[in-house]
Amino acid sequence: xxxxxxxxxxxxxxxxxxxxxxxxxxxxxxxxxxxxxxxxxxxxxxxxxxxxxxxxxxxxxxxxxxxxxxxxxxxxxxxxxxxxxxxxxxxxxxxxxxxxxxxxxxxxxxxxxxxxxxxxxxxxxxxxxxxxxxxxxxxxxxxxxxxxxxxxxxxxxxxxxxxxxxxxxxxxxxxxxxxxxxxxxxxxxxxxxxxxxxxx
Numbered sequence: 359x360x361x362x363x364x365x366x367x368x369x370x371x372x373x374x375x376x377x378x379x380x381x382x383x384x385x386x387x388x389x390x391x392x393x394x395x396x397x398x399x400x401x402x403x404x405x406x407x408x409x410x411x412x413x414x415x416x417x418x419x420x421x422x423x424x425x426x427x428x429x430x431x432x433x434x435x436x437x438x439x440x441x442x443x444x445x446x447x448x449x450x451x452x453x454x455x456x457x458x459x460x461x462x463x464x465x466x467x468x469x470x471x472x473x474x475x476x477x478x479x480x481x482x483x484x485x486x487x488x489x490x491x492x493x494x495x496x497x498x499x500x501x502x503x504x505x506x507x508x509x510x511x512x513x514x515x516x517x518x519x520x521x522x523x524x525x526x527x528x529x530x531x532x533x534x535x536x537x538x539x540x541x542x543x544x545x546x547x548x549x550x551x552x553x554x555x556x557x558x
Contacts, residue, residue: 359376359377359399359400359401359402359405360376360377360397360398360399360400361374361375361376361394361395361396361397361398361399361400362375362376362377362378362396363375363378363396364389364394364395364396365380367383369386370385370386371383371384371385371443372384372385372386372388372389373443374394376400380443381445382408382413382443382445383442383443383444384408384412388408388412391412392404392407392408409445409447409448413444413445413448414448414451414452416444417439417442417444417448417449417451417452418452418455420438420439420442420444421435421439421452421453421456424438425456425461425462429466429467429470430462430467431464431467431468431488431491431492431493432453432457432462432464432492433491433492433493434491434492435453435456435462436449436453439452439453464492464493464494464497465497465500465501467491467493468488468491468493468497468498468501469501469504469505471484471487471488472484472488472501472505473505476505476506476513476514476517477513477516477517477520478517478520479517479547479548480514480517480547480548480549480550481502481506481513481514481548481550482548482549482550483547483548485498485502486548512553514549514550514553515553515556517549518544518549518553518554518556518557519557521543521544521547521549522540522544522557525540529557529558537558541554541555541558
């Protein structure tokens with residue numbers, strides 16, 4: 359591994375390029391500790407020390423701070439660590455650590471996400487949002503059965519009624535065109551057309 363460039367992004371953030379690719383982001387104290395220089399042939403031993411002794415503890419601390427304030431999916435946590443310039447090996451080890459210690463659980467995250475929003479948003483909308491957060495289809499299918507099919511009252515019907523009530527209009531007083539407009543608005547928000555028709 360050949361250090362081809364050392365780039366000072368800010369006073370305290372230094373990018374280390376190995377074989378022309380930005381692989382590490384270090385602090386000035388790290389540079390002093392490891393004495394890295396352009397043109398150096400970085401040994402596997404030193405590279406491993408940087409990952410395990412410096413970057414892994416830093417990534418775990420970063421992840422703790424992220425999860426302390428808000429639950430995240432595995433996909434979102436990986437993205438945030440990547441944006442903080444941690445190497446893939448460090449990200450993988452950090453994520454595995456948090457999954458193993460039950461700090462990171464995609465099914466629990468998705469369940470809570472749906473539970474707090476299902477009576478105000480459509481299932482289609484929630485499903486799309488969770489897919490962008492990396493939640494897989496099997497989890498979504500299980501949660502749909504649990505949160506929607508095993509309920510006394512369909513959460514989507516509750517959500518549709520809330521949307522209609524927001525408009526502060528008596529549907530009986532509306533023209534066909536006005537009703538069509540409301541129905542189209544609900545459909546664009548992802549609600550099932552057959553369920554929307556229940557109110558018209």
